[in-house]
Amino acid sequence: MTIFAKLTGKGIRFISQLGELSILIWRMIKSIPLIVKNPHLTSEQMMLMGVNSLPLVIFTSVFTGAVSAVQAAYQFQNFVPMRYLGTAVGKAVIIELGPVLTALVVAGRVGASIAAELGTMKVTEQIDALETMALDPVRYLVVPRFMAGIIMLPVLTIIADLVAILGGLVVAVNFLNLSSYTFLNGVRLFFDLQDLFAGLIKSVSFGGIIAIIGCFQGFRTTGGAEGVGFSTTRAVVLSSILILLTDYAIATIIFG
Amino acid sequence: MIEILDLHKSFGEKKVLDGVNLTINKGETLTIIGRSGEGKSVLLKHIIGLLRPDSGRVVIDDQDISRFGRSAMVDLRMRFGMLFQGAALFDSMTVDENVGLGLREHNVFEEGKIRRIITQKLGQVGLSGIEQIKPAELSGGMKKRVGLARAIAMEPEFVLYDEPTTGLDPIMADAINELIIHLKNTLSITSIAVTHDMVSAYKISDRIAMLYKGRIIQTGTPEQIRNSDSEIVQQFINGRAVGPITNDKS
Numbered sequence: 001m002t003i004f005a006k007l008t009g010k011g012i013r014f015i016s017q018l019g020e021l022s023i024l025i026w027r028m029i030k031s032i033p034l035i036v037k038n039p040h041l042t043s044e045q046m047m048l049m050g051v052n053s054l055p056l057v058i059f060t061s062v063f064t065g066a067v068s069a070v071q072a073a074y075q076f077q078n079f080v081p082m083r084y085l086g087t088a089v090g091k092a093v094i095i096e097l098g099p100v101l102t103a104l105v106v107a108g109r110v111g112a113s114i115a116a117e118l119g120t121m122k123v124t125e126q127i128d129a130l131e132t133m134a135l136d137p138v139r140y141l142v143v144p145r146f147m148a149g150i151i152m153l154p155v156l157t158i159i160a161d162l163v164a165i166l167g168g169l170v171v172a173v174n175f176l177n178l179s180s181y182t183f184l185n186g187v188r189l190f191f192d193l194q195d196l197f198a199g200l201i202k203s204v205s206f207g208g209i210i211a212i213i214g215c216f217q218g219f220r221t222t223g224g225a226e227g228v229g230f231s232t233t234r235a236v237v238l239s240s241i242l243i244l245l246t247d248y249a250i251a252t253i254i255f256g
Numbered sequence: 257m258i259e260i261l262d263l264h265k266s267f268g269e270k271k272v273l274d275g276v277n278l279t280i281n282k283g284e285t286l287t288i289i290g291r292s293g294e295g296k297s298v299l300l301k302h303i304i305g306l307l308r309p310d311s312g313r314v315v316i317d318d319q320d321i322s323r324f325g326r327s328a329m330v331d332l333r334m335r336f337g338m339l340f341q342g343a344a345l346f347d348s349m350t351v352d353e354n355v356g357l358g359l360r361e362h363n364v365f366e367e368g369k370i371r372r373i374i375t376q377k378l379g380q381v382g383l384s385g386i387e388q389i390k391p392a393e394l395s396g397g398m399k400k401r402v403g404l405a406r407a408i409a410m411e412p413e414f415v416l417y418d419e420p421t422t423g424l425d426p427i428m429a430d431a432i433n434e435l436i437i438h439l440k441n442t443l444s445i446t447s448i449a450v451t452h453d454m455v456s457a458y459k460i461s462d463r464i465a466m467l468y469k470g471r472i473i474q475t476g477t478p479e480q481i482r483n484s485d486s487e488i489v490q491q492f493i494n495g496r497a498v499g500p501i502t503n504d505k506s
Binding site for chain 2: 037038124125126129131132134136
């Protein structure tokens with residue numbers, strides 16, 4: 001097969017997958033009003049995606065904040081007064097690190113689990129079984145996960161922001177000879193509500209991406225255990241790429 | 257009545273169904289036999305609209321379901337029940353939730369009546385007192401029976417059985433066969449089964465159709481199939497490794 005034919009084949013597959021994804025998103029949007037029929041499905045997913053992800057998000061955030069403080073202090077040496085350390089940590093965490101790292105951690109944990117669960121349901125014909133019972137798998141499986149994603153990611157992000165700033169504070173006070181007042185005053189000094197909104201807009205988008213890509217890859221699963229493995233990997237990789245691309249796009253729109 | 261007319265279906269380069277013509281009469285049990293990978297399950301999935309044909313028609317009570325939109329398909333599926341090869345029970349739900357899912361989601365009855373129906377359907381398949389158990393704790397035979405209870409929970413007109421006895425020991429397989437016959441006799445269900453288990457096919461069927469190379473090559477009563485002149489049919493029903501099916505590599 002020539003390189004041209006291979007590229008053409010890949011291009012056609014890509015466009016076809018994009019079409020399938022668009023159809024899934026459209027069907028999901030149409031089914032969102034029906035969420036009131038099964039509110040428990042969404043609350044279960046909120047628990048799985050949000051509450052159960054909390055320990056991992058807190059662990060990641062503590063060290064994100066701590067490392068940010070150490071790195072910022074290193075770069076400030078002899079150039080910038082240390083009272084701005086809190087500003088640097090706060091800005092970096094609220095605008096960028098909080099939303100993006102939380103999303104990447106949740107993509108690894110929850111996106112993979114969604115793809116694996118739906119993929120297993122696909123290969124064991126459970127999704128076909130739903131259809132034969134005249135139940136729409138999109139309404140039943142995708143919508144609750146999407147809603148849980150767009151609700152819980154911002155909540156997790158706010159918690160991550162707070163914990164990360166706390167991590168930075170601990171490092172600043174214990175290892176960088178800064179008082180907690182100076183550090184927190186620095187955080188407050190240039191705090192802008194727009195930064196927080198930008199971070200939250202990002203996290204809503206990331207929550208949607210993680211859920212939709214996880215579901216999409218799950219629905220496309222073929223074969224057995226090997227197919228589920230491929231779908232899980234693809235879900236995490238694709239979600240992570242889309243999170244970073246969306247992060248750039250939103251940053252350009254808001255701050256560009 | 258279900259009519260399948262000149263049905264064609266390919267997956268990529270692979271032609272699976274190549275002009276299937278078949279009629280299933282009301283109230284009968286028709287079994288489609290054929291080798292693994294021959295397209296039996298694909299044919300079954302066309303009947304319930306899980307797959308759309310490349311060309312040809314599936315006509316149910318004079319309506320061509322190949323042209324149905326989503327909402328018409330929902331109405332159609334309310335008339336069907338399906339037992340899947342691996343039972344396809346929802347792992348995260350109990351037996352009660354599995355059997356009652358359709359009833360609860362479609363708001364057919366109030367909760368008390370739904371519970372009574374679940375108990376009744378589980379009783380019909382010879383299971384009781386397992387409502388709160390999860391599928392992972394059930395044996396293969398029990399899973400199939402719960403799957404069957406779920407398939408008949410909405411009192412369907414048509415029940416589709418995808419390899420109902422595969423993977424079961426002979427005694428459990430016979431119990432499932434007896435259940436299928438019992439359900440047909442008591443509920444007047446039109447049944448379509450696909451299987452390569454000839455013991456099951458002879459026992460449950462009013463008619464048997466053999467699928468070979470994407471087409472139905474013979475249809476008849478179990479007796480007619482047993483005495484078929486076709487060497488292909490004879491090789492398959494007698495399970496011979498050598499014969500026209502295995503000699504023909506095309």
